[in-house]
């Protein structure tokens with residue numbers, strides 16, 4: 001049943017595309033008529049919006065989320081009533097269905113747009129700018145498995161910190177059951193703080209946050225040995241539990257089951273950012 005379904009969707013997509021692009025032929029180049037969507041803003045909303053108790057919008061994201069939702073609706077994957085610019089759980093599910101229709105599974109069908117799936121969804125519908133790429137999934141940092149984007153971010157944080165960042169756990173791993181699935185996908189690492197003073201630990205948290213990690217010092221009082229847990233904001237390979245931690249970080253919470261206030265001292269906090277934005 002899989003192939004006929006996909007063919008039907010693509011055929012229907014082509015029909016919609018023809019209807020949309022025909023008037024543009026009179027006004028000028030067809031490309032000029034397509035909306036331009038910022039992938040960074042779509043990813044931001046896809047991480048921040050789903051756990052919200054309502055359909056609240058992420059500032060700056062609506063114009064970029066709407067064309068994605070409209071495309072999913074045109075393909076029969078999202079109810080028209082859910083096209084609202086809020087990238088909530090319905091949109092996550094619909095996007096994951098789109099990824100499965102493209103033949104993806106597992107972390108590749110996590111409901112967060114990747115460059116390939118988003119570009120295909122946008123064919124004759126919208127143009128994608130500011131692509132976010134995780135890069136190779138078999139890269140490493142200090143001998144631990146991470147993707148290329150995460151390795152690049154860690155190197156930048158290391159340079160800002162002025163010390164050596166030592167990972168105690170990498171990404172794409174289910175080896176630690178106490179991590180609640182956050183390390184199953186990309187962008188997530190644990191960093192050793194052994195041998196660092198309290199001030200150095202907080203400075204390292206700040207350095208990580210500055211390059212776009214949602215990073216927290218985990219403590220014995222929280223039920224962990226001391227370490228820093230860090231999630232690379234907007235990594236397209238992120239697992240669902242890691243996505244929820246970015247939501248928490250965005251709203252100044254701790255990313256744990258308690259969702260308590262972030263206990264990071266004020267002087268070590270920075271405005272919310274992500275890697276690509278931090279480099280502009």
Ligand SMILES: [Zn+2]
Pocket residue numbers: 169179182183189190228229230
């Ligand atoms: Zn961790």
